[in-house]
Amino acid sequence: MTWQAGKWLIGLYLASTIVSAMVPLTLAWVTKLLLDMLGRGETDVDRAAILGCALGGIGLLTGLLPHVMVYVNKETERRVGLLAQNQLFLTTERFVGLARFEDPEFLDRLRLALQSGGATPGAVVAGVLSIVRTAVMVFGFLGSLLVLSPWMPILVLASALPALGAQLWLAKRRAALQWELGPVERREIFYRDLLTSVQAAKEIRLFGTGTHLRTRMLIERRKANHETSRLDRRELAVQALTGCATALFAGGALLWAVLAAADGRISIGDVSLLISSIAGVQSASVALLREIAQVHQKLLLFKHFLEILDSEPDLPVPSNPATVAPLSQEIEFRDVWFRYSAEQPWILRGLNLVVPHGQTLGLIGRNGAGKSTLIKLLCRMYDPDRGSIRWNGVDLRKMEPTELRERIGAVFQDYMNYDLSAGENIGLGDLSRSHDQQALVAAATSAGSHDLISSLPHGYDTLLSRIFFAGGALGNTRGVTLSGGQWQRIALSRAYMRGSRDLLILDEPSSGLDAETEYEIHVGLRKHRRDRTSILISHRLGAVRDADLLVVLEEGRIAERGTHDELIALGGLYARMFAIQAKGYRDEYSEVQQ
Ligand SMILES: Nc1ncnc2c1ncn2[C@@H]1O[C@H](COP(=O)(O)OP(=O)(O)OP(=O)(O)O)[C@@H](O)[C@H]1O
Known part of the structure; x- marks a missing residue:
């Protein structure tokens, strides 16, 4: 994904990473050479000028490279973020059903994927390159230490191992x-959005309820x-422990260097190289451990992003779908049984129903039927x-x-109001006719909203x-x-935009x-x-009475069916x-008359 976002960015980042990794080590060696030269009292002006220029160049790189790397890093994150966001929303668009969006675990995962997906690929690449850079630095300094004393690099490496283990454990715990x-933070966001x-x-x-909701948040x-x-x-405890070990080790090494220099076993330049190397190794290994732990944690979180991208479709569609x-x-509904999940009660229980082409079905029933x-x-x-x-x-x-829905126009009970x-x-x-003014006016006129919009x-x-x-x-x-x-008339107009579709569904229009x-x-x-x-659903029976077929639902079953006159004659629930x-209308009317 990062490669896709910008190959030249990765190239530039890699180059600046390697150069910046070489800078501290080169600085330590140039300083040693300069000090040794001065210590020997040499007066080779050309050599001194070369070393001086090298120091200047190193200073320039030290000043410039971090800024270049920050820019490249941010640019990579921006580009990868865009790609990742697009991929994530493309995937959620492919969930054509509703069940996933009512599944708390999926919503938790989606939130983490949104959080981690955008930044993680870029951050992981940046982290890996930073690991490479610090590893190059660490090994360069270890090499320098090896020149001075063979056991010192071994001691440095051994002292870093427990810290690495602790950082990895912490990263896992953080992820x-x-x-x-996830659920706690989503509830907090819920209260925050409400407020x-x-x-x-x-x-x-x-x-x-403001105080109550704020308290809950x-x-x-x-x-x-x-x-x-x-x-x-x-984490603080781990860092304190590793910090103490590092300080002890540095103190011991310094003492050894001073004693060795006093005995004449090593030069002043060697002491300077040892001090730079120990400081370099220690600061680089702290950075290395932190980077390894952070990359590890980011990869663990990125798993959620990948899991969403790899999810199976929520509604299976055959490889060769029927047109x-x-x-x-x-x-036709043929013996339809449905419940929202295995733990919940049946909502539809063996429903059999036929709606012939060209007819209107009126659906009636108590709340929750x-x-x-x-x-x-x-x-x-x-x-x-x-x-x-x-x-x-x-x-x-x-x-x-999606093809089926192309043939349907609908207004749901909980229709949307768009801030558009x-x-x-x-x-x-x-959308294919959204700029067709005539179509918009025709739909609005049918739903009784044209005069309102015109005003x-x-x-x-x-x-x-x-x-x-x-x-x-x-x-x-x-x-x-x-x-x-x-708003309801606007929603109805929206459904009328699809008025020529085969099936119009109006739920409490x-x-x-x-x-x-x-x-x-x-x-x-x-x-x-x-x-x-x-298909028309309404609690106002006057609105559905002239439907070709009226169906009364009771606890997921058809309790009554027929025309208005047949159901009145039946004397049942309808x-x-x-x-x-x-009666309500008649009573109110006679009250008004009196
Ligand atoms: N997404 C959902 N997840 C779980 N249960 C649901 C969901 N939607 C509805 N239900 C449950 O299914 C039952 C039937 O709901 P439904 O909305 O189909 O009823 P209805 O007949 O349209 O009611 P009303 O007249 O109040 O609109 C209700 O008990 C409701 O709690």
Whole structure:
């Protein structure tokens, strides 16, 4: 990935790494040669000038190289970050179902992948190169020490081994801790987002829950802090121990050098070389150990990124998927059983239902009966656990979900409000026509939102947002805030952008609409539905009564089915619910009359 991000960057980084690794060692040797020359009282001006120039060059490189390396490192991280982010979101786009996004473990992994994926490949390459650089330095200095005394490099290496073991253990613990703290940190983020989101601000103020939510957020933060500071303390203890060992070793070596120089066994230049080498080895090995541990930890975290990239598709699609033909026959639910997970109860229990092409199905039932679930299965957001759903007789499992959804227009109960312009909000329904003004106006007119949009300050270009400025040609113009029912009409317009699709699904399309608008929309819908297949869910029975087939769901089973008149004649749940709603309207009407 890093190679893809920029080959020349890697080349430049590698070159500066090797040169910077040679700098301290060269400096130590040039200094030794200069001191020895001065010690011998030599007056070779040319040699002194060469050594002086070498020192100047080393100084220049010492000043310049770190900045070049920081720049190259940051540039690599930026480029790799972009690539990694793209790959991660491409992969999540390939999860065509919903189950993954309702799985806490997946969400924890995704968060870590987002955190580590962007920076890790670049950081690992930088870390590995830095390891190479420090290793070159360490071995160069060890070589210098070998010239002075054969046992000194062995002692240095032996003293570094326990520190390496401890650093690797700490790195593993850190990576594990980040995984363990995933749920804690996600809950903290949840409270933090609540406390700063405009959607939650109203309720939080009304119910006075701000302090309560802030306390909960801080509890999560404290839990995370407690664990991380425990690990930091362990790291401190390890570093203190290794620091003491290093200082003892350096002191001993220095003492030996001074005594050896006093005996005339080594020169002043050798003492200088030994001091530089010991300091060089020790600082380089501290850096080396830290880099090894950090790269190790980053690779452990990067595992989450790779696991997401390698995940199996959430909804299996055959290698040769069936083409999704225009709906010409029927949609059939054949003995469909479904539950959201093995630990949860059955939501649909052996459902058998046929919706013939060109007809309208009205779905009715109490809260939690399974109506929206049935719709989600029909859009192949999940697969049934048992039984099958068939489109023109072909099992949806044999189809590519994205191709199936191309044939469906839908408004879900929990539709989205996008902080985009009114036109964009509607255009998202069909990106291929999102710039077709006529199509946008036609969809908005069918859903009763054209007059509303026309009355906005910039018509279809008006930004519908409380949290952004319009930007572009409209500069710092504030967005417009719509009411709940107005948003619902925009969502309905979005579905109408796909109005020519084979199947139109509307889950509670009019729950927030005023009576007049609801009436207009239903008249429009009736016209639109003619000769088209549609499924309508509504608790307002007046809105679905003229459907070709009404189905009452009760605890995941079909309790009643028939036309409005048949169900009224049956005198069951539908008839009772209809009577209660009709009575409510009649009572209110007679109160108004009196
Ligand atoms: N993503 C989900 N994960 C787990 N359970 C779910 C999920 N979505 C819905 N359920 C459960 O499935 C049951 C049926 O929900 P569904 O939304 O299909 O009901 P509904 O008939 O549309 O209800 P309503 O009229 O209130 O909209 C409910 O008990 C609900 O708790």
